[in-house]
Amino acid sequence: MARINKNYDRLAAxxxxxxxxxxxxxxxxxxxxxxxxxxxxxDTTEPIVSSVLDxxxxxxxxxxxxxxxxxxxxxxxxxxxxxALSDLHAESGLSIEPSEFFVSDGAKSDSANIQGIFSEDCxxxxxxxxxxxxxxxxxIAGRAGNSTGEGYExxxxxxxxxxxxxxxxxxxxxxxxxxxxxxNNPTGAVxxxxxxxxxxxxxxxHKAVIFFDSAYASFITDPNLPRSIFEIEGADSCxxxxxxxxxxxxxxxxxxxxxxxxxxxxxxxxxPGKLHSxxxxxQNTFFNGASNVVQAGGIAALSPEGRRQTDEQVSFYLENxxxxxxxxxxxxxxxxxxxxxxxxxxxxxxxxxxxxxxxKLLNECKVVGTPGSGFGPAGEGFFRLSAFGHRDNVVRAVDxxxxxxxx
Amino acid sequence: MARINKNYDRLAAxxxxxxxxxxxxxxxxxxxxxxxxxxxxxDTTEPIVSSVLDxxxxxxxxxxxxxxxxxxxxxxxxxxxxxALSDLHAESGLSIEPSEFFVSDGAKSDSANIQGIFSEDCxxxxxxxxxxxxxxxxxIAGRAGNSTGEGYExxxxxxxxxxxxxxxxxxxxxxxxxxxxxxNNPTGAVxxxxxxxxxxxxxxxHKAVIFFDSAYASFITDPNLPRSIFEIEGADSCxxxxxxxxxxxxxxxxxxxxxxxxxxxxxxxxxPGKLHSxxxxxQNTFFNGASNVVQAGGIAALSPEGRRQTDEQVSFYLENxxxxxxxxxxxxxxxxxxxxxxxxxxxxxxxxxxxxxxxKLLNECKVVGTPGSGFGPAGEGFFRLSAFGHRDNVVRAVDxxxxxxxx
Numbered sequence: 001m002a003r004i005n006k007n008y009d010r011l012a013a014x015x016x017x018x019x020x021x022x023x024x025x026x027x028x029x030x031x032x033x034x035x036x037x038x039x040x041x042x043d044t045t046e047p048i049v050s051s052v053l054d055x056x057x058x059x060x061x062x063x064x065x066x067x068x069x070x071x072x073x074x075x076x077x078x079x080x081x082x083x084a085l086s087d088l089h090a091e092s093g094l095s096i097e098p099s100e101f102f103v104s105d106g107a108k109s110d111s112a113n114i115q116g117i118f119s120e121d122c123x124x125x126x127x128x129x130x131x132x133x134x135x136x137x138x139x140i141a142g143r144a145g146n147s148t149g150e151g152y153e154x155x156x157x158x159x160x161x162x163x164x165x166x167x168x169x170x171x172x173x174x175x176x177x178x179x180x181x182x183x184n185n186p187t188g189a190v191x192x193x194x195x196x197x198x199x200x201x202x203x204x205x206h207k208a209v210i211f212f213d214s215a216y217a218s219f220i221t222d223p224n225l226p227r228s229i230f231e232i233e234g235a236d237s238c239x240x241x242x243x244x245x246x247x248x249x250x251x252x253x254x255x256x257x258x259x260x261x262x263x264x265x266x267x268x269x270x271x272p273g274k275l276h277s278x279x280x281x282x283q284n285t286f287f288n289g290a291s292n293v294v295q296a297g298g299i300a301a302l303s304p305e306g307r308r309q310t311d312e313q314v315s316f317y318l319e320n321x322x323x324x325x326x327x328x329x330x331x332x333x334x335x336x337x338x339x340x341x342x343x344x345x346x347x348x349x350x351x352x353x354x355x356x357x358x359x360k361l362l363n364e365c366k367v368v369g370t371p372g373s374g375f376g377p378a379g380e381g382f383f384r385l386s387a388f389g390h391r392d393n394v395v396r397a398v399d400x401x402x403x404x405x406x407x
Numbered sequence: 408m409a410r411i412n413k414n415y416d417r418l419a420a421x422x423x424x425x426x427x428x429x430x431x432x433x434x435x436x437x438x439x440x441x442x443x444x445x446x447x448x449x450d451t452t453e454p455i456v457s458s459v460l461d462x463x464x465x466x467x468x469x470x471x472x473x474x475x476x477x478x479x480x481x482x483x484x485x486x487x488x489x490x491a492l493s494d495l496h497a498e499s500g501l502s503i504e505p506s507e508f509f510v511s512d513g514a515k516s517d518s519a520n521i522q523g524i525f526s527e528d529c530x531x532x533x534x535x536x537x538x539x540x541x542x543x544x545x546x547i548a549g550r551a552g553n554s555t556g557e558g559y560e561x562x563x564x565x566x567x568x569x570x571x572x573x574x575x576x577x578x579x580x581x582x583x584x585x586x587x588x589x590x591n592n593p594t595g596a597v598x599x600x601x602x603x604x605x606x607x608x609x610x611x612x613h614k615a616v617i618f619f620d621s622a623y624a625s626f627i628t629d630p631n632l633p634r635s636i637f638e639i640e641g642a643d644s645c646x647x648x649x650x651x652x653x654x655x656x657x658x659x660x661x662x663x664x665x666x667x668x669x670x671x672x673x674x675x676x677x678x679p680g681k682l683h684s685x686x687x688x689x690q691n692t693f694f695n696g697a698s699n700v701v702q703a704g705g706i707a708a709l710s711p712e713g714r715r716q717t718d719e720q721v722s723f724y725l726e727n728x729x730x731x732x733x734x735x736x737x738x739x740x741x742x743x744x745x746x747x748x749x750x751x752x753x754x755x756x757x758x759x760x761x762x763x764x765x766x767k768l769l770n771e772c773k774v775v776g777t778p779g780s781g782f783g784p785a786g787e788g789f790f791r792l793s794a795f796g797h798r799d800n801v802v803r804a805v806d807x808x809x810x811x812x813x814x
Contacts, residue, residue, distance in 0.1 A: 001675035002583040002616040003526035008685050018691065043478035048470045056467040056700060063455045063463075063661070066797070071450035071659040105512055105662075105695070112693040116547070119410035136692045140523070176409040209409040252478040253699035254470070255512075268408035278415050284425065285543045286519040288512070291698050292660035293463060390473070 007140050012147040016132050016374035017041055023358070024368050037397035039324070039385045040368040042185065042342065044250045046316065046390070048297075049309035052249055055300020059293035070292050075283040077103025077258070078295050084302040085258055094230050100262050100276065102283060103298070105255040105290050107215045107244035112137040113286070114211055114240060114259070115177065117278040118267070122176035127168055128157040129186055129375030129382070131213065134179040150377045159378040160187055166336060166345070167195045170202050178203065180229075181213040183220060186375045186384040187345040188321075188337015190225045196232045203238035207268040209275070210239040215257075218248040218314050220340045228260075236262040237272065240279075247342065249301040249310045256290055256298045317342050320394045321387035327398035328385075331405070342387040345372070349407040357383050365400040414547050419554040423539050423781035424448055430765070431775050444804035446731070446792045447775040449592065449749065451657045453723065453797070455704075456716035459656055462707020466700035477699050482690040484510025484665070485702050491709040492665055501637050507669050507683065509690060510705070512662040512697050514622045514651035519544040520693070521618055521647060521666070522584065524685040525674070529583035534575055535564040536593055536782030536789070538620065541586040557784045566785040567594055573743060573752070574602045577609050585610065587636075588620040590627060593782045593791040594752040595728075595744015597632045603639045610645035614675040616682070617646040622664075625655040625721050627747045635667075643669040644679065647686075654749065656708040656717045663697055663705045724749050727801045728794035734805035735792075738812070749794040752779070756814040764790050772807040 020040050028034060048056075062068040076082070082098035089096050104110050112133045115124070124138045128151070135155065138144055145153030156175050158168030166189035171178075180199060182191040203210050212229040220227050228243075229235045244257040265275045290298075300306045321338035328335050334347040348357040354371030361367045361383075372382030387394070427447050435441060455463075469475040483489070489505035496503050511517050519540045522531070531545045535558070542562065545551055552560030563582050565575030573596035578585075587606060589598040610617050619636040627634050635650075636642045651664040668686045673679045697705075707713045728745035735742050741754040755764045761778030768774045768790075779789030794801070 001581070001614045002529055003676045004674050004681060004685060005524050005526055008524065008688060011688065041479065045476065045478065047473050047476045050471070053467055053471045056470075057464060060460055060463040060467065064457070064460045066454050069452065069454045071452065071795075072448065073660055105698070108695045109693060117412050117415065119412055122409055133692060140689075140692065174408070207408045253480055253696070255695065255698040267411050269410045274411060278411060281415060281418065282547075285540060285547065286516060288515045288662065289660070291512070291662040291701050293700055294698050388478075 005140065007142050010139050010144065010146055010152070011136060016370070019374070020368065020370065024362065027362055034366060036362070036366050036368055037393050037400065038368045039389055039394070039397055040370050042247070042386045042388055044247065044252045044388050046250055046313055048250055049306070049313060051303060051306040051309050052251070052297050052301045055306070056254070056293060056297040058300070059296025062296065063293070073289045073292055073295070075287050075289045076280065077101065077290060078292070081295050081299050084299055088302060089228065089230070092227065092231065094228060096230065096260055096262065100260055102259045102261060102279060103290050103295065104257050104259060104283070104287065107213065107242040107246065107257040107259070108133055110257060110259045111211060111213055111242050113282065115141055115143070117275065117282055118177060118209070123156060123174065125156040125158055125171050125175035125178045126376070127180060127184070128159050128377055129372055129379030130179060131181060131185050132375065134211070135376070157376065157378070160184070160189065161378060162336070165189060167191050170198060174206055176208050178208055178210045179213065180210055183216040183341035184337070185216065186343055186370065186372060186379065188341035188343040190220060190222070190340045193226050193232060196226060196229055200229070200232045200235045200238060204234050207266070208238065209265065209267060210235070212239050212241045214241055215244040216247055216341055217243060218311070219318060219342050221318065222340055225340060230260070230262070236264040237266060240265060240275070245298050245301055248314070249298070249306070250313045251297070251301070254294050254297060256294045317387045320389060320391065323394055324385050324387060324398055327402055331402055338387070344385045344387065346383050346385065348381050348383055351381070354380055354383055360405065361401065364406060365397070365404045367397045367401055412547065414549050417546050417551065417553055417559070418543060423777070426781070427775065427777060431769065434769055441773060443769070443773050443775055444800050444807065445775045446796055446801070446804055447777050449654070449793045449795055451654065451659045451795050453657055453720055455657055456713070456720060458710060458713040458716050459658070459704050459708050462713070463700060463704040465707070466703025469703065470700070480696045480699055480702070482694050482696045483687065484508065484697060485699070488702050488706050491706055495709055496635065496637070499634065499638065501635060503637065503667055503669065507667055509666045509668060509686060510697050510702065511664050511666060511690070511694065514620065514649040514653065514664040515540055517664060517666045518618060518620055518649050520689065522548055522550070524682065524689055525584060525616070530563060530581065532563040532565055532578050532582035532585045533783070534587060534591070535566050535784060536779055536786030537586060538588060538592050539782065541618070542783070564783065564785070567591070567596065568785060569743070572596060574598050577605060581613055583615050585615055585617045586620070587617055590623040590748035591744070592623065593750055593777065593779060593786065595748035595750040597627060597629070597747045600633050600639060603633060603636055607636070607639045607642045607645060611641050614673070615645065616672065616674060619646050619648045621648055622651040623654055623748055624650060625718070626725060626749050628725065629747055632747060637667070637669070643671040644673060647672060647682070652705050652708055655721070656705070657720045658704070658708070661701050661704060663701045724794045727796060727798065730801055731792050731794060731805055734809055738809055745794070751792045751794065753790050753792065755788050755790055758788070761787055761790055767812065768808065771813060772804070772811045774804045774808055
């Protein structure tokens with residue numbers, strides 16, 4: 001008599017983005033022919049740059065010839081790509097071996113799956129608001145109790161508010177696994193070196209592990225802000241980092257990412273090297289490597305010309321963020337983020353809840369954004385606008401908000 | 408104080424294929440310049456057929472234009488591909504909705520991850536021998552005890568022997584989750600309709616769920632043998648099926664597969680539809696869809712010309728299997744499988760253990776195969792040879808075995 005994993009029933013509601021899609025589709029059904037301007041999902045919109053396209057085509061071509069055909073690659077990724085990633089980090093003075101890079105199909109997958117190599121009774125701390133996957137994956141794994149409407153029992157929420165510049169204070173209780181995201185999704189805030197150092201010191205003192213999601217690191221323009229947690233002294237013994245080609249190379253649907261598990265990383269009950277070997281085993285058992293075609297695109301993205309072209313694309317999206325920021329500010333709306341991140345985080349005007357603002361923006365302005373409350377209790381009353389969009393759409397969306405939003 | 412998932416430490420040894428690679432590399436280090444003939448891993452070797460290559464290139468091209476660029480797709484796969492899969496099955500008289508197909512990056516991933524939507528206390532039954540991922544994923548999830556050297560405590564092993572034509576008898580105790588693979592990896596045996604019906608009836612009677620791995624279904628040439636468990640009456644209320652483009656389209660490194668979760672499928676504690684919605688939620692949380700480039704290749708593989716070309720490739724590999732089978736039989740070695748499967752399963756001559764035969768084949772014949780014992784206790788004394796290989800290599804490997812194996 002098979003039985004289900006009941007933890008799934010604890011999940012509070014539909015995943016945020018399907019719910020946004022549902023409401024948007026309902027609106028479109030009721031208002032056929034209306035054009036909706038989407039600044040909701042953090043999804044790239046611009047064509048892939050030519051050097052990366054060339055790399056992908058090359059990857060396909062290689063499979064058409066007997067001399068260059070390849071089947072299964074290593075689950076951890078092609079050595080040439082892991083080497084290129086190691087070289088990239090060496091430019092910033094980071095010494096990370098190719099074997100410490102694990103190539104995968106997505107930072108989402110890895111950040112959801114990473115908890116599986118840890119004990120079920122670990123106490124999990126998340127920034128609040130946070131990317132929902134961190135919370136949901138732990139709820140499913142049984143590390144959380146019921147949802148109270150103010151989050152889940154058993155999880156430690158670390159509020160990120162205007163008062164603490166959207167970077168959390170250290171948890172007051174002992175926690176074991178800590179999710180940090182910088183540049184932050186959804187708030188757009190970027191952690192300083194000092195802020196990260198406080199968490200690295202905490203993690204080393206308490207033998208906790210930090211999961212550092214730096215998927216948006218390529219949007220950091222301020223040279224004083226860290227792009228990797230491994231720029232912080234002591235991080236390699238307590239941190240695992242996720243990054244992705246999704247945003248770096250404008251690549252979201254192509255699926256390629258990497259995770260760094262330093263061999264120095266340890267737990268309370270394991271020596272350095274054990275987490276590295278557990279993640280290796282996890283990837284060998286539950287995964288079979290990212291597509292060889294896609295990895296060829298990733299290698300091209302890391303070439304000098306690939307980096308020049310993808311950096312240009314990142315600048316394009318950052319300019320979108322500036323346009324959104326300036327437009328909202330000109331209306332007297334308080335905004336955060338955007339300067340070193342593709343997300344603008346705004347305080348709902350007039351005391352609206354996040355979903356109230358969602359419905360107003362959709363109905364009055366025909367703009368789709370993302371309710372802050374979907375990212376956690378402390379996101380209530382906030383709203384995320386994504387800078388991923390065609391320039392024309394972004395400009396029209398901002399104009400429409402300025403013209404039509406009744407506040 | 409972070410702690411690890413201790414279930415990983417129960418895993419008996421290194422994953423089978425890395426161990427094979429280790430011994431092979433050691434041999435090559437000691438015998439530099441020697442050419443080794445690999446009939447080990449079930450990995451395709453022939454260039455991808457032209458229509459699929461065209462589909463992949465088309466997928467890349469679409470990402471280069473603003474009008475056809477796409478970012479994240481649905482985690483469950485592109486509707487056009489799910490529709491094409493539904494149409495394919497309709498040709499065999501199967502009525503499976505597009506929404507019951509879940510496109511993913513691999514049958515390995517899905518067959519490893521599927522257990523996660525079920526309760527931790529479900530009793531798991533596996534064919535013995537079996538693809539190691541079924542066992543390992545459940546060990547990691549905590550559904551097994553220690554390894555005794557004769558398998559894991561807590562798992563139910565269903566021996567597949569020459570006596571039962573390598574298809575198991577029904578378990579004598581009650582089990583909840585049942586893994587079946589046909590055409591079987593590693594034995595090459597294909598279940599008949601009657602054999603499958605006995606398990607479907609068992610599962611419906613006991614509200615168990617069958618995980619049916621049909622990744623090698625395209626190798627079935629006998630029209631009387633079922634290619635899908637859904638050809639069996641009553642299967643849709645108790646079965647989940649995994650299939651893959653890896654072998655069907657000669658595609659292993661490209662990463663594309665599908666899983667069928669019928670809406671009719673239920674458990675003891677859930678109504679029909681619940682498993683479908685749990686797997687949807689699982690894929691939405693832990694996965695972000697297969698690569699859009701790769702899915703374009705999958706659509707091409709299902710086109711009339713794509714099917715003609717890939718069927719031809721499957722026939723090529725089946726001819727390899729025939730050559731292996733005939734060669735071994737001519738030496739008096741007892742073999743199984745091969746006719747409707749890309750694997751030949753042979754009884755170790757002279758009472759050798761599986762790894763003893765591995766070492767003999769490597770050292771005496773320079774042929775790499777796969778020890779049967781790596782697939783489970785009942786695989787001891789057997790050996791798997793894979794029909795994936797260039798024709799020339801397969802012929803040379805068989806000749807070398809005939810010439811050099813001392814038995």
